[in-house]
Ligand SMILES: Nc1nc2c(ncn2[C@@H]2O[C@H](COP(=O)(O)OP(=O)(O)OP(=O)(O)O)[C@@H](O)[C@H]2O)c(=O)[nH]1
C-alpha cells in the first residue's frame with residue numbers, strides 16, 4: 001500500500017502524488033463507496049493499492065481524516081488562504097475580505113493578506129487597507145507584478161503548506177500564481193498543465209508542488225463564500241483582534257453591537273480595533289441574527 005496526496009480529480013480518475021514525486025492515476029474502490037465512504041477531493045491524503053506499476057495505476061483504499069474541506073470549489077486540507085486585495089482596479093471589497101477571514105477562522109485556515117497592485121497606489125491606499133487588518137496579526141504582504149523580488153516574502157510563507165488563493169475578480173490572483181509557478185514549482189510532470197494555464201480559465205482544482213515543499217492550489221471561483229453556516233453568537237470568535245476583550249463586557253452574552261460597557265467597543269474607542277472593520281462586524285452580526293430569528297419561517 002502506498003500513500004500520497006490527490007493533486008487533481010477528473011471524471012472519477014484521481015492523480016495521486018507520492019513523496020518521491022511519482023504520480024499514480026487512481027480510481028476509487030467500489031466497495032469503499034458502498035461502505036458510505038466519502039468522495040475523494042483534491043488535497044486528500046490517501047492510501048492506495050498499486051494495480052499496475054508500469055502504467056502507474058492504482059485503487060484508492062482509504063481517505064485520511066480531513067483538516068477541512070470545501071464543496072465549492074471541491075478541495076480538502078487547505079492550511080492557508082492568500083486573500084488578495086488590489087489597491088485599485090478593482091476597488092477593495094472589504095466585506096468580501098472579512099467574510100473570507102471568517103471562513104478561514106471557522107475552518108482552521110490561516111489567512112495571509114496580499115495587498116496587490118501597489119504600483120497603482122497614488123494616495124496611500126495600501127496603508128489604508130493594511131490599517132484595517134493590522135490588529136488581526138495576520139501576515140500582510142505587499143506585491144506588484146513589476147517588482148519580482150517582493151515575491152520572495154510570499155514564497156517563504158508558502159513553503160511547507162497547502163495554500164489556496166482567493167479574492168475579487170481582477171485583483172491579480174492568476175498573475176501571482178503564475179509568478180510563483182515560474183520561479184518555485186517542483187517538476188513533478190505536470191508541466192503541460194502549467195503551459196496550458198495561460199490560455200484556459202481554471203475549471204478544475206489542481207495542486208502544484210513547490211520546490212521547497214508545500215503546494216499551491218489553483219481553484220476556480222473561490223471568491224463567492226457564504227458565511228450563513230456561522231452562528232451569530234459564534235461570530236465574535238472569528239475576529240482574532242476581539243480576543244483581549246472577550247469576557248470583559250458588562251453583560252454576559254454581549255453581542256458587541258449596542259450594549260453599554262462593551263469591551264469590544266472599548267477597543268474601537270482606544271484605536272485598537274479598526275472602526276470600519278468593527279462596523280462591518282455589526283452588519284454581519286445583524287444579518288446572521290436575522291437568519292437565525294427567521295429560521296422556522298418561510
Ligand atoms: N498595475 C498592475 N496590474 C496588475 C498587477 N497584477 C495583476 N495586474 C493586472 O490585473 C489584471 C487582472 O489580473 P489577473 O491575475 O487576471 O486577476 P485574477 O484575480 O486572476 O482575476 P480572475 O481570474 O477574474 O478572478 C490583469 O490585466 C493583470 O495584468 C499589478 O501588480 N499591477
Ligand SMILES: [Mg+2]
Nearest residue numbers: 172173174175
Ligand atoms: Mg484568474
Ligand SMILES: [Zn+2]
Nearest residue numbers: 249254256262
Ligand atoms: Zn461586548
